[in-house]
Amino acid sequence: MMISAIFRRKHVTAALPLVHCRGFAASRRAEARCSVLGTGQIGSAVCRGLLKQGHEVRFHDKFSTNRSALSAEGAAWQDSASDLVSEVDVFITALPGPPQVKEAVDDGGLLANLPVGSTWIDHTTTDHTESIRYANEAKERGVKFLEAPLTGGLELLRAGNMTVLVGGDEALLAEHSPLMSSYAKTILRMGPIGHAGVVKIISNMLCASHLVAAGEALLMAKKLGVEMRPFFDGIRASAGNSYVFETEAPLAFNGSYDPGFAIALHLKDLNIGRELSRSADCKIPLHDLAEELYKETAAAYGPDVGSSHPMKLAAERHNTSLECPGFDGWTYSVETVEGGSYGVVQKIPGDAGTS
Numbered sequence: 001m002m003i004s005a006i007f008r009r010k011h012v013t014a015a016l017p018l019v020h021c022r023g024f025a026a027s028r029r030a031e032a033r034c035s036v037l038g039t040g041q042i043g044s045a046v047c048r049g050l051l052k053q054g055h056e057v058r059f060h061d062k063f064s065t066n067r068s069a070l071s072a073e074g075a076a077w078q079d080s081a082s083d084l085v086s087e088v089d090v091f092i093t094a095l096p097g098p099p100q101v102k103e104a105v106d107d108g109g110l111l112a113n114l115p116v117g118s119t120w121i122d123h124t125t126t127d128h129t130e131s132i133r134y135a136n137e138a139k140e141r142g143v144k145f146l147e148a149p150l151t152g153g154l155e156l157l158r159a160g161n162m163t164v165l166v167g168g169d170e171a172l173l174a175e176h177s178p179l180m181s182s183y184a185k186t187i188l189r190m191g192p193i194g195h196a197g198v199v200k201i202i203s204n205m206l207c208a209s210h211l212v213a214a215g216e217a218l219l220m221a222k223k224l225g226v227e228m229r230p231f232f233d234g235i236r237a238s239a240g241n242s243y244v245f246e247t248e249a250p251l252a253f254n255g256s257y258d259p260g261f262a263i264a265l266h267l268k269d270l271n272i273g274r275e276l277s278r279s280a281d282c283k284i285p286l287h288d289l290a291e292e293l294y295k296e297t298a299a300a301y302g303p304d305v306g307s308s309h310p311m312k313l314a315a316e317r318h319n320t321s322l323e324c325p326g327f328d329g330w331t332y333s334v335e336t337v338e339g340g341s342y343g344v345v346q347k348i349p350g351d352a353g354t355s
Contacts, residue, residue, distance in 0.1 A: 031054050031055055031056060032055045032056070032089040032090050032179060033055075033056045033058075033087060033088050033089045033090070034050050034055045034056060034057050034058070034088070034089065034090045034091075034092060034179075035057075035058045035059065035060075035078075035084035035085065035088045035090070035091050035092065036050075036057065036058070036059040036060075036075075036084075036092045036093075036094065037059070037060055037061070037081055037084055037091070037092070037093045037094070037095065037104060037110075038061055038093055038094040038095040038096075038100070038124075039059050039060075039061040039065075039066045039067075039070060039094070040061070040065075040066075040094065040096070041154065041157060041260065042094040042123055042150055042157065043059070043061065043066075043092075043094035043123075044066045044069075044070060045157050045158070045160065045162075045183050046092055046094055046123065046183050047059055047070050047073075047075050048070075048073060048183070049160055049182035049183025049184075050179070050182055050183065051073055051074050051075060052182060053179070053182035055179070055182075056076075057074070057075040057076065058075065058076045058077075058078050058083070058084055058088075059075050059076070059077060059078065059084075060077070060078045060079070060080065060081050060083065060084055081104050081108055081110060082108065082109070082110065082113065084110070085110050085113045085114050085115075086113070086115075087115070088114070088115065088118055089118055089119070090118065090119050090120075090121060090176070090179065091110070091114055091118060091119070091120045091121070092120075092121045092122075092123060093105070093120070093121075093122045093123065093124055094123040094124060095124045096124070096265060096268070097124065097125070097126060097265070097268045098124075098126045098127050098130055098272075100124070101122065101124050101126055101130065101134075102130070105134065111134070111137060111138060111141065111143065112141065114138075114141065114143045115143075116141070116142035116143065117142060117143075117144075118143055118144070119143070119144040119145070119146065119172070119176060120134075120138055120143055120144070120145050120146070121145075121146045121148050121176065121180070122134070122145070122146070122147055122148060123148050123149060123150055123164075124149065125149045125197070125200050125201070125204070125265075125268075125269055126149075126197060126272075127197065127272055127275075128147075128167075128193075128194040128195070128196075128197030128198050128201075128276075129194070131147040131167065131193055131194055131196075131197050132193050132194045135147070135168070135193040144169075144172055145168065145193070146166055146167070146168040146169075146172060146173060146176065147166065147167035147168055147193050147194065147196045147197055148164050148165065148166045148167075148168075148180070148196060149164075149165050149196055149197060149200035150162045150163065150164055150165075150184065151163050151165060151200055151203055152334075153247060153259065153260075154259055154260035154261070155247075155331065155332055155333060155334070156185075156334055159333065160182075160183055160184070160185065161184070161185040161186075161334060162183070162184045162185065162186075163184065163185070163186040163187075163188060164180055164184045164186070164187045164188070165188055165190050165196040165199050165200050166187060166188065166189050166190060166196050167189075167190050167191060167192060167193045167194055167195045167196035167197065168189075168192070168193050168196075170189060173187070173189055198276065200269075201269055201272050201273045201276060202273065202276075204266065204269040204270070204273070205269070205270060205273040205284075205287050205290070207244055207266075208266060208270055208287070208290040208291065208294060208310075209286055209287055209290045210242050210243075210244035210245065211244050211248055211290075211307070211308060211310055211311065212289075212290045212293050212310050212314075214242070214244060214245045214248060214249055214311065215252070215310055215311030215312075215313075215314045215315070215322075216314060217235070217240075217245075218231070218249060218252055218311065218315075218322050219311075219314050219315055219318060219320060219322070222315075222320055222321075222322060223318065223320060227324075228253060228322065228323075228324035229324055229326070232249055232250075232253070232324070235249075236346075243344065246332070246344040246346070247259070247332055247344060248308045248311070249311075250327050250330045250332075250346075250348075251306070251308045251311075252308065252311045252312070252315070252322040252323070253322065253323060253324035253326075253327035253330070254323070254324075254327040254328050254330055255323050256306065256308075257305070257306045257308040257309045257311060257312045258305070258306025258308060259306055259307060259308055260306070261306065261307045262303065262304050262305070262306065262307065263294060263297060263298050263301075263303060263304075263305055263306065263307045263309055264298065264303035264304065265307070266294060266307040267291070267294050267295065267298060267303075270287070270290070270291040270294060271291075273287065273291075274287075274288070274291060293310050293313070294307075294310060296313065297309045297310045297312075297313045300313055301313075326348060326349060326350055326351075327348065327349075328349065329349040330346075330347065330348055330349065331347045332344050332345060332346055332347055333345045333347065
């Protein structure tokens with residue numbers, strides 16, 4: 001089996017420290033009273049991980065899409081977000097972006113009503129300046145705060161193998177790492193509050209630029225007569241490979257262009273990134289171009305399409321199809337390889353084994 005190594009990560013120490021949950025005996029996996037606001041793909045995965053680890057889980061979302069499934073698995077639906085903050089040890093938010101966090105926490109008064117001594121973990125990909133503000137306000141109210149956006153992609157999310165990028169107090173992170181390990185494989189401290197948000201936004205900016213470049217590369221190869229499958233295998237084994245190419249080029253091959261992440265959400269992150277660059281007085285012409293192409297894509301196909309659609313836009317502008325037989329049931333996994341790197345394992349129907 002050939003695995004393409006993509007990137008290197010260091011894990012939080014394997015000897016996880018104690019979790020000290022208010023009102024519960026301290027143990028590695030002490031039962032905590034957890035509330036989750038926002039049960040889309042990330043929030044649902046968080047709920048399931050917490051349940052498997054034996055925690056009490058309450059949840060709410062303004063949409064009821066996952067209500068029945070999570071309730072059947074043992075989580076307790078709450079009729080309003082305000083019901084989540086009473087008698088809670090760990091309050092977790094996993095919302096689409098800054099406006100939704102503000103609506104719930106500021107306008108909805110959730111922070112003001114969190115119990116003294118509780119912890120708020122925010123998994124939202126948001127503006128780092130807002131995270132700093134929330135951390136300061138939480139401290140004034142006796143509430144602990146961790147900024148903790150997740151990254152890795154849909155397949156890793158489904159497998160419980162996402163990475164959590166954490167900003168905040170090191171001891172507080174050590175206290176809650178066992179809990180977060182119920183739904184994430186890698187937990188990395190980026191520094192103080194605000195740094196995790198910066199890293200996550202820049203990561204998503206890189207994803208956009210890689211995606212645009214991947215689409216143009218596929219288009220060039222196709223128009224020059226190179227078959228897509230040999231081209232895919234050739235790039236995967238070359239210096240030009242990337243995690244985005246490995247996991248999103250197949251979405252062009254099967255015509256879905258959907259990694260499970262809406263282009264509107266990616267545009268939200270790119271907008272935050274542009275503001276970050278301005279605050280740093282840093283010119284980013286490549287990323288500006290990628291953002292413009294994403295805007296054109298959203299205008300052409302709508303805000304709810306998958307974030308891989310810039311590849312489709314490039315192909316259609318050249319009256320070309322990037323589809324390749326054999327990728328209809330394609331999927332992938334990520335495995336640790338020698339030396340601590342991660343590699344993408346392709347699972348292509350009809351292939352002998354995986355590659």
